[in-house]
Amino acid sequence: DAGVIQSPRHEVTEMGQEVTLRCKPISGHDYLFWYRQTMMRGLELLIYFNNNVPIDDSGMPEDRFSAKMPNASFSTLKIQPSEPRDSAVYFCASGLTSGGNEQFFGPGTRLTVL
Protein backbone atom coordinates (compact mmCIF):
# COMPACT_ATOMS: atom_id res chain seq x y z
CA ASP A 1 0.00 0.00 0.00
CA ALA A 2 1.27 3.49 -0.78
CA GLY A 3 0.17 4.86 2.56
CA VAL A 4 -1.86 8.02 3.02
CA ILE A 5 -1.47 10.30 0.03
CA GLN A 6 -1.81 14.05 0.24
CA SER A 7 -1.71 16.69 -2.45
CA PRO A 8 -0.35 19.16 -3.06
CA ARG A 9 2.78 18.82 -0.92
CA HIS A 10 3.34 22.56 -0.98
CA GLU A 11 0.90 25.36 -1.65
CA VAL A 12 1.64 29.06 -1.78
CA THR A 13 -1.29 31.34 -2.25
CA GLU A 14 -2.35 34.88 -1.64
CA MET A 15 -4.70 36.04 1.05
CA GLY A 16 -8.31 35.77 -0.01
CA GLN A 17 -7.80 32.86 -2.38
CA GLU A 18 -9.51 29.51 -2.03
CA VAL A 19 -7.29 26.59 -1.06
CA THR A 20 -8.20 22.92 -1.44
CA LEU A 21 -6.14 20.19 0.17
CA ARG A 22 -6.66 16.58 -0.82
CA CYS A 23 -6.23 13.27 0.92
CA LYS A 24 -6.45 9.63 -0.08
CA PRO A 25 -6.55 7.37 2.99
CA ILE A 26 -5.23 3.85 3.20
CA SER A 27 -7.66 1.42 1.61
CA GLY A 28 -9.83 -0.29 4.20
CA HIS A 29 -9.39 2.35 6.87
CA ASP A 30 -12.73 3.69 8.01
CA TYR A 31 -11.48 6.68 10.01
CA LEU A 32 -9.97 9.79 8.50
CA PHE A 33 -8.51 12.71 10.43
CA TRP A 34 -7.39 16.19 9.43
CA TYR A 35 -4.76 17.89 11.60
CA ARG A 36 -2.97 21.21 11.48
CA GLN A 37 0.55 21.70 12.84
CA THR A 38 2.11 25.03 13.74
CA MET A 39 5.00 26.03 15.95
CA MET A 40 2.74 28.03 18.21
CA ARG A 41 -0.13 25.57 18.68
CA GLY A 42 1.45 22.23 17.93
CA LEU A 43 -0.66 19.51 16.34
CA GLU A 44 -4.40 20.19 16.41
CA LEU A 45 -7.20 17.89 15.31
CA LEU A 46 -9.52 19.79 13.00
CA ILE A 47 -12.13 17.18 12.07
CA TYR A 48 -12.52 13.46 11.72
CA PHE A 49 -14.75 11.16 9.69
CA ASN A 50 -16.01 7.65 10.26
CA ASN A 51 -17.29 5.78 7.22
CA ASN A 52 -17.30 9.07 5.29
CA VAL A 53 -19.49 10.81 7.88
CA PRO A 54 -18.11 13.79 9.84
CA ILE A 55 -18.12 12.86 13.51
CA ASP A 56 -16.50 15.79 15.24
CA ASP A 57 -15.64 19.11 13.64
CA SER A 58 -15.18 21.04 16.86
CA GLY A 59 -11.55 21.70 15.99
CA MET A 60 -12.35 23.52 12.78
CA PRO A 61 -11.22 27.06 13.54
CA GLU A 62 -13.97 28.95 11.78
CA ASP A 63 -16.51 28.91 8.98
CA ARG A 64 -13.82 29.56 6.42
CA PHE A 65 -12.79 25.93 6.85
CA SER A 66 -14.82 23.06 5.47
CA ALA A 67 -14.11 19.37 4.92
CA LYS A 68 -15.82 16.70 2.88
CA MET A 69 -15.44 13.02 2.32
CA PRO A 70 -17.55 12.07 -0.71
CA ASN A 71 -16.33 8.47 -0.69
CA ALA A 72 -14.08 6.10 1.22
CA SER A 73 -11.01 6.94 -0.81
CA PHE A 74 -11.03 10.71 -0.94
CA SER A 75 -11.35 13.72 1.33
CA THR A 76 -10.84 17.44 0.91
CA LEU A 77 -10.15 20.29 3.28
CA LYS A 78 -11.06 23.67 1.89
CA ILE A 79 -10.20 27.13 3.16
CA GLN A 80 -12.14 30.00 1.65
CA PRO A 81 -11.02 32.75 1.90
CA SER A 82 -7.52 31.98 3.08
CA GLU A 83 -5.66 34.22 5.52
CA PRO A 84 -1.97 34.46 6.46
CA ARG A 85 -2.69 32.91 9.88
CA ASP A 86 -3.81 29.74 8.10
CA SER A 87 -0.19 29.10 7.13
CA ALA A 88 0.70 25.72 8.60
CA VAL A 89 1.34 22.10 7.72
CA TYR A 90 -1.90 20.19 7.27
CA PHE A 91 -1.84 16.45 7.83
CA CYS A 92 -4.34 13.82 6.91
CA ALA A 93 -4.30 10.53 8.83
CA SER A 94 -6.33 7.36 8.59
CA GLY A 95 -6.95 4.43 10.87
CA LEU A 96 -9.04 1.38 11.53
CA THR A 97 -10.48 2.78 14.74
CA SER A 98 -10.70 6.23 16.21
CA GLY A 99 -8.30 6.75 19.05
CA GLY A 100 -7.98 3.11 19.98
CA ASN A 101 -5.30 2.16 17.53
CA GLU A 102 -2.53 3.77 15.61
CA GLN A 103 -3.11 6.46 13.05
CA PHE A 104 -1.22 6.52 9.77
CA PHE A 105 -0.19 9.99 8.73
CA GLY A 106 0.34 11.38 5.28
CA PRO A 107 3.37 13.49 4.40
CA GLY A 108 1.45 16.73 4.91
CA THR A 109 0.72 19.81 2.86
CA ARG A 110 2.76 22.88 3.72
CA LEU A 111 0.49 25.87 3.16
CA THR A 112 1.81 29.40 2.95
CA VAL A 113 -0.68 32.24 2.64
CA LEU A 114 0.93 35.53 1.68
Added chain:
Amino acid sequence: SQQGEEDPQALSIQEGENATMNCSYKTSINNLQWYRQNSGRGLVHLILIRSNEREKHSGRLRVTLDTSKKSSSLLITASRAADTASYFCATDATDSWGKLQFGAGTQVVVTP
Protein backbone atom coordinates in the same frame (compact mmCIF):
# COMPACT_ATOMS: atom_id res chain seq x y z
CA SER B 1 -5.64 22.41 24.42
CA GLN B 2 -2.90 19.83 24.63
CA GLN B 3 -3.56 16.89 26.88
CA GLY B 4 0.01 15.64 26.99
CA GLU B 5 3.10 17.62 27.81
CA GLU B 6 6.52 16.27 27.00
CA ASP B 7 9.64 16.87 28.98
CA PRO B 8 12.29 17.88 28.08
CA GLN B 9 11.45 20.08 25.11
CA ALA B 10 14.81 19.28 23.57
CA LEU B 11 17.46 16.65 24.12
CA SER B 12 20.92 16.36 22.63
CA ILE B 13 22.90 13.14 23.03
CA GLN B 14 25.67 11.18 21.36
CA GLU B 15 25.29 7.95 19.47
CA GLY B 16 25.17 4.96 21.74
CA GLU B 17 23.67 6.85 24.65
CA ASN B 18 20.14 6.32 25.90
CA ALA B 19 17.45 8.96 25.45
CA THR B 20 14.60 9.33 27.90
CA MET B 21 11.62 11.61 27.52
CA ASN B 22 8.53 11.97 29.62
CA CYS B 23 4.90 12.75 29.01
CA SER B 24 2.39 13.98 31.53
CA TYR B 25 -1.33 14.16 30.93
CA LYS B 26 -4.37 15.43 32.75
CA THR B 27 -7.34 13.08 32.46
CA SER B 28 -8.12 9.38 32.47
CA ILE B 29 -7.05 7.59 29.33
CA ASN B 30 -7.82 4.45 27.35
CA ASN B 31 -4.32 4.35 25.92
CA LEU B 32 -1.25 6.44 25.27
CA GLN B 33 0.73 6.37 22.06
CA TRP B 34 4.15 7.60 21.01
CA TYR B 35 4.90 8.94 17.55
CA ARG B 36 8.07 10.07 15.80
CA GLN B 37 8.30 12.89 13.29
CA ASN B 38 11.34 13.38 11.14
CA SER B 39 11.91 16.88 9.81
CA GLY B 40 9.50 17.69 7.00
CA ARG B 41 7.64 14.40 7.31
CA GLY B 42 4.42 13.06 8.76
CA LEU B 43 4.18 11.36 12.11
CA VAL B 44 4.97 7.68 12.42
CA HIS B 45 3.45 5.50 15.11
CA LEU B 46 6.00 3.88 17.42
CA ILE B 47 4.15 2.14 20.20
CA LEU B 48 0.80 2.04 22.02
CA ILE B 49 0.38 1.24 25.70
CA ARG B 50 -3.06 0.61 27.18
CA SER B 51 -4.21 1.96 30.51
CA ASN B 52 -3.99 -1.48 32.13
CA GLU B 53 -0.37 -1.98 31.02
CA ARG B 54 2.66 -0.69 32.87
CA GLU B 55 5.50 -1.36 30.49
CA LYS B 56 5.96 -2.26 26.86
CA HIS B 57 8.95 -2.94 24.65
CA SER B 58 9.50 -2.70 20.93
CA GLY B 59 13.02 -3.18 19.66
CA ARG B 60 15.15 -0.44 21.23
CA LEU B 61 12.08 1.32 22.62
CA ARG B 62 10.75 0.93 26.13
CA VAL B 63 7.60 2.68 27.27
CA THR B 64 6.27 2.88 30.79
CA LEU B 65 2.91 4.11 31.98
CA ASP B 66 1.97 5.20 35.48
CA THR B 67 -1.73 6.01 35.53
CA SER B 68 -1.61 7.05 39.19
CA LYS B 69 0.83 9.80 38.29
CA LYS B 70 -0.69 10.35 34.85
CA SER B 71 2.69 10.03 33.22
CA SER B 72 4.57 7.98 30.67
CA SER B 73 8.16 7.71 29.61
CA LEU B 74 9.82 6.67 26.36
CA LEU B 75 13.33 5.28 26.49
CA ILE B 76 15.39 4.83 23.35
CA THR B 77 18.40 2.65 24.05
CA ALA B 78 21.70 2.74 22.14
CA SER B 79 20.61 5.74 20.12
CA ARG B 80 21.64 6.23 16.51
CA ALA B 81 21.90 9.34 14.34
CA ALA B 82 18.78 8.11 12.54
CA ASP B 83 16.83 8.53 15.79
CA THR B 84 17.13 12.31 15.38
CA ALA B 85 13.52 13.45 15.26
CA SER B 86 10.72 14.94 17.32
CA TYR B 87 8.83 12.55 19.55
CA PHE B 88 5.21 13.09 20.53
CA CYS B 89 2.97 11.42 23.03
CA ALA B 90 -0.72 11.21 22.22
CA THR B 91 -3.53 10.29 24.57
CA ASP B 92 -6.86 8.66 23.88
CA ALA B 93 -8.78 10.16 26.77
CA THR B 94 -11.81 8.34 28.14
CA ASP B 95 -13.91 11.49 27.93
CA SER B 96 -12.88 12.42 24.42
CA TRP B 97 -13.87 9.39 22.39
CA GLY B 98 -12.44 9.32 18.96
CA LYS B 99 -9.79 11.94 19.46
CA LEU B 100 -6.08 11.73 20.05
CA GLN B 101 -4.55 14.73 21.78
CA PHE B 102 -0.90 15.32 21.07
CA GLY B 103 1.71 16.95 23.24
CA ALA B 104 4.15 19.59 22.03
CA GLY B 105 6.90 17.05 21.47
CA THR B 106 10.50 16.47 22.46
CA GLN B 107 13.10 17.31 19.86
CA VAL B 108 15.93 14.77 20.00
CA VAL B 109 19.27 15.28 18.28
CA VAL B 110 21.70 12.38 18.18
CA THR B 111 25.20 13.31 17.10
CA PRO B 112 27.63 10.74 15.68
